[in-house]
Amino acid sequence: MKAKKYYLPRGMYYSTLQERESFYREEFNLELVEEWLSDRMKNVVFAVVIGRHTGIYPEKYRDESSTTILIDEYRDLEDVRDQILEFLPESVYYDRNLYSEKGEVLGQELAFDLDPENITCPIHGTLEDKMKRHQGLGFCELEFRMVRDETLSLYEELKENFTSVRVVYSGRGFHIHVFDEEAFTMSRKERKELAKELKAKGFPIDEWVTSGDMRLIRLPYSLHGMVSRIVTPLDVKELFRFDPVKDERCLPKFLKGSKLDRDAF
Numbered sequence: 001m002k003a004k005k006y007y008l009p010r011g012m013y014y015s016t017l018q019e020r021e022s023f024y025r026e027e028f029n030l031e032l033v034e035e036w037l038s039d040r041m042k043n044v045v046f047a048v049v050i051g052r053h054t055g056i057y058p059e060k061y062r063d064e065s066s067t068t069i070l071i072d073e074y075r076d077l078e079d080v081r082d083q084i085l086e087f088l089p090e091s092v093y094y095d096r097n098l099y100s101e102k103g104e105v106l107g108q109e110l111a112f113d114l115d116p117e118n119i120t121c122p123i124h125g126t127l128e129d130k131m132k133r134h135q136g137l138g139f140c141e142l143e144f145r146m147v148r149d150e151t152l153s154l155y156e157e158l159k160e161n162f163t164s165v166r167v168v169y170s171g172r173g174f175h176i177h178v179f180d181e182e183a184f185t186m187s188r189k190e191r192k193e194l195a196k197e198l199k200a201k202g203f204p205i206d207e208w209v210t211s212g213d214m215r216l217i218r219l220p221y222s223l224h225g226m227v228s229r230i231v232t233p234l235d236v237k238e239l240f241r242f243d244p245v246k247d248e249r250c251l252p253k254f255l256k257g258s259k260l261d262r263d264a265f
C-alpha cells in the first residue's frame, strides 16, 4: 500500500516566536500552575526546549536551540515566566522528582505518557512505518481518537490501585499523573515493572517516562509550540468526547478567530 500524505489535525501548526511571546506574556496562567503543583511538589525544577523540533528559536539562542535548559534558580513563578519569556521556547517541562531543600531526591511523581505516534494506525501503520517516512512526530485524527480511548482504559486500570489520578491533554496525546503518596515512593524497579506490565497489556505508553529515566513532563497550562495548543488538565468524565481541534480551553488566544481556519502545514 502506498503511504498516504501525513498531516497534523486541522488547525494545528508550529507557533511563531511572536505567538509564543503573546501567550506567555498575556495568557499563561500562573495561578493554575501553582494549583497544579500545590504542596505536593516542592523545590520544583523547570526546563525548556527552545527549538529542537520546530527549528524556531530566537537567533541569539541558535547554539542552545536543541538543548534542554533547566530553570532551577528562580524567586517565584513570575520569575519562571520571565525566564520563559527570555527563551521563548517551543516546550516547557517540570522535573517530576521531589527534592529536599538541599537537593536530595525524596521521590518522584508517577506518570504515563500516551502519544498518538505509538498507536498502530489502520491507515498510517506502526511507529516504525511512520519513522521511515520521517513522520514520527505527526499524527492523524484517527490515531488521536484511539489514543484518547486508550487513555480512558489506562485511567480505569490505574484507579484500581491508586486514588488520586489526573488526566492531562498534552498537546499531541495525553499524560496521566498519579498523586498518591505510595506512588511517589515507588522504587525504580517497581516503576520499570509497572511500565513493562502495562505495555504488555497493550497500552501505548512511553516506558521511559513511567520508569523515571525521563523525569521531565510537559507543564500543564504551558503552550505546546508544535501544535499551538495549551496543555490542559481534563475531567476524566469528558474525555470520551474531548476534541482539541475545537475545545476552547486548549486554544491560545492567538488562534481564536480567523486563524482557526488556517490549514495545518
Ligand SMILES: [Zn+2]
Pocket: 121, 122, 123, 124, 125, 139, 140, 141, 142, 143
Ligand atoms: Zn493515522
